[in-house]
Amino acid sequence: MSSSTPISVRVRFAPSPTGFLHVGGIRSALFNWLWARHNGGISILRIEDTDRARYVEGALDQICDSLEALGIAPDEGPREGGEYGPYVQSERLDLYHQHAKPLLESGALYRCWCSPERLTKLREEAQATGVAFKYDRHCLIAANQRSETEPHVLRFRIPDAPESIGWDDAVRGRLDFKLTDLDDFVAIKADGFPTYHFANVVDDHLMAISHVLRADEWLPSTPKHLLLWQAFDWQPPVYAHLPAVLGPTGNKKLSKRDGAQSVQEYLDEGYLPEALRSFLASLGWNDGTTQEVYATDELVERFTLERIQRSPAKFDKDRLTWMNGFLIRQMPLDKLLERSRGFWPASASDSSMTYRRHVLRLVQDRLKFLSELSELTEFFFTEPDYRSGILETEADSDRYRHPTFAVCLRAARQAVENSDFSEASLEAALRPLAEELGTKTGVLFSAIRIAITGQKSAPGLFETLAVLGRETSLRRLDNAIKQL
Ligand code: GLU
Numbered sequence: 001m002s003s004s005t006p007i008s009v010r011v012r013f014a015p016s017p018t019g020f021l022h023v024g025g026i027r028s029a030l031f032n033w034l035w036a037r038h039n040g041g042i043s044i045l046r047i048e049d050t051d052r053a054r055y056v057e058g059a060l061d062q063i064c065d066s067l068e069a070l071g072i073a074p075d076e077g078p079r080e081g082g083e084y085g086p087y088v089q090s091e092r093l094d095l096y097h098q099h100a101k102p103l104l105e106s107g108a109l110y111r112c113w114c115s116p117e118r119l120t121k122l123r124e125e126a127q128a129t130g131v132a133f134k135y136d137r138h139c140l141i142a143a144n145q146r147s148e149t150e151p152h153v154l155r156f157r158i159p160d161a162p163e164s165i166g167w168d169d170a171v172r173g174r175l176d177f178k179l180t181d182l183d184d185f186v187a188i189k190a191d192g193f194p195t196y197h198f199a200n201v202v203d204d205h206l207m208a209i210s211h212v213l214r215a216d217e218w219l220p221s222t223p224k225h226l227l228l229w230q231a232f233d234w235q236p237p238v239y240a241h242l243p244a245v246l247g248p249t250g251n252k253k254l255s256k257r258d259g260a261q262s263v264q265e266y267l268d269e270g271y272l273p274e275a276l277r278s279f280l281a282s283l284g285w286n287d288g289t290t291q292e293v294y295a296t297d298e299l300v301e302r303f304t305l306e307r308i309q310r311s312p313a314k315f316d317k318d319r320l321t322w323m324n325g326f327l328i329r330q331m332p333l334d335k336l337l338e339r340s341r342g343f344w345p346a347s348a349s350d351s352s353m354t355y356r357r358h359v360l361r362l363v364q365d366r367l368k369f370l371s372e373l374s375e376l377t378e379f380f381f382t383e384p385d386y387r388s389g390i391l392e393t394e395a396d397s398d399r400y401r402h403p404t405f406a407v408c409l410r411a412a413r414q415a416v417e418n419s420d421f422s423e424a425s426l427e428a429a430l431r432p433l434a435e436e437l438g439t440k441t442g443v444l445f446s447a448i449r450i451a452i453t454g455q456k457s458a459p460g461l462f463e464t465l466a467v468l469g470r471e472t473s474l475r476r477l478d479n480a481i482k483q484l
Pocket of ligand 1: 048
C-alpha cells in the first residue's frame with residue numbers, strides 16, 4: 001500500500017465474556033467506536049470466549065445490550081453479522097487450526113506433551129530461585145517427543161534473534177521488549193482451543209483490523225502478538241494502549257465503591273447514555289480545551305489518537321453525576337418526559353401524561369439522575385405521609401410559638417380558598433399573609449409546604465400548590481390541621 005492510500009479504519013472491541021461489562025471495559029468500546037466514526041470506518045464487536053473456564057453464561061447478551069443501550073452498537077458483530085464473521089471465537093476453531101498448520105510446519109510452533117505436574121514443578125523451581133518461569137523446551141528434544149495422538153499443546157517458539165521486538169504505540173510512543181524475557185507461550189491448548197494470543201492475532205488479521213485500541217494491561221502481550229504477526233508474515237495493525245482507569249484519587253484501582261459497576265446498573269439508576277458517553281470519553285482523552293460536556297457528534301469530530309493521554313485516568317463518579325444533572329436540566333421537557341418512562345413512582349400509574357409533565361417541570365432542575373424521580377415526586381401522586389411525626393415535631397419548634405403551626409395552616413387555608421389556584425393568585429394570597437400573622441414568609445411557607453408535601457424540601461410552593469390543584473391542596477391542609 002502506498003503511503004498516500006488512505007487506510008480504511010476497522011477497529012474491534014474484543015471483550016471476554018467473563019462477567020458483566022463495567023465502566024472500565026466500556027471505555028475501550030467507546031474509544032474504538034469513536035475512532036471508527038471519526039474516520040468513517042467500521043467498528044466490530046468480537047467475543048473472545050476461548051477461556052472456557054472463565055465463561056459466564058449470559059455475559060455475551062449483556063455486552064451486546066450494553067453497547068446498544070449506550071448508543072455505540074458495532075457495525076459488525078454477533079448480532080449484526082458481517083462479512084468477516086463469525087464474531088464469536090468459539091465458532092472459529094477451524095480457522096485457528098488451519099492457521100496453526102503452516103506455523104507448525106515452519107517450526108514457529110512445536111508440540112509439547114509436558115504434563116501439568118511437570119510444568120507446576122518447573123514453575124515452583126523457578127519461583128524458589130527467584131527467576132521468571134520460562135518453559136525449558138523439554139519437548140523440542142527428539143527423545144522426549146511422543147505421538148501426535150497423545151494430548152499435547154502447541155507452543156510458540158520465541159526466536160533467538162533479533163534481541164528485541166518493538167513498535168510505535170500510537171499512545172505510548174516507541175516501546176521495545178527483550179525477547180529473552182519471553183516464554184514459549186501456548187498457542188493451541190490441549191482442548192483444541194486457541195489461547196487468547198493466538199486467536200487474537202489470527203482474528204485481527206482475518207478481520208482486517210487497522211487499529212487495536214485496548215487497555216494497557218495488555219501491553220505485556222503485545223510483543224508476543226508481534227512475533228506471531230512476524231511468523232505469519234502479516235502486517236500488524238497500529239497498536240494504541242489506553243491508560244488504566246483508576247479510582248478518583250488516582251492511586252488505587254477503581255473499586256465498587258468508586259463506581260465500578262456495570263453499564264446496565266448505571267442505566268438502571270437513570271444515568272443518560274449521552275452523559276455516560278461524554279464522561280467515559282474523558283477517561284484518558286481530552287481535546288485540549290476546558291470543555292466539560294460533549295455532544296456525541298462533537299466527540300466523533302474531535303477524537304484523535306494523539307490526544308489520548310498516557311497517564312492513568314481518574315474515575316470520579318461525582319463528576320459523572322454532575323454531568324448527568326447538567327444534561328437533564330438542558331433537556332427539552334417533552335424529551336425528558338419520554339426518557340423518564342419507567343422511573344415514576346408506582347403511585348403515578350393512573351396519572352395522565354399532562355399531569356406528569358407539570359410535575360416533571362417542577363423537579364427537572366433538581367434531578368441528578370432519573371431514579372431520583374420516584375422519591376422526589378411521590379407526594380404529587382399519593383397523600384403525604386405524616387407518620388414520621390413531621391407535623392408534630394415542626395409544630396413544637398420555637399419558630400411556631402406565635403403564631404402556632406396550626407394557626408399558620410388555618411390562615412393559609414382561608415387565604416387560598418377563593419384563589420383560582422394559578423401561581424400568581426396563590427402568591428397574591430399568601431405573600432401578604434405572613435405580615436398579617438406577624439411571622440416571616442419563610443416560616444409560614446414552610447408550614448404549608450410540610451402540610452401539603454409531608455417533607456421539608458420540595459419544589460417552589462406556589463408551583464407545587466398550582467400543580468396539585470385546589471381540591472387536593474385544600475384536602476391536605478384540612479388533614480394536617482385535623483391531625484394537629
Ligand atoms: N479479550 C481481551 C479482553 O478481554 C481483549 C484484549 C484485546 O483487545 O486485545 O479485554
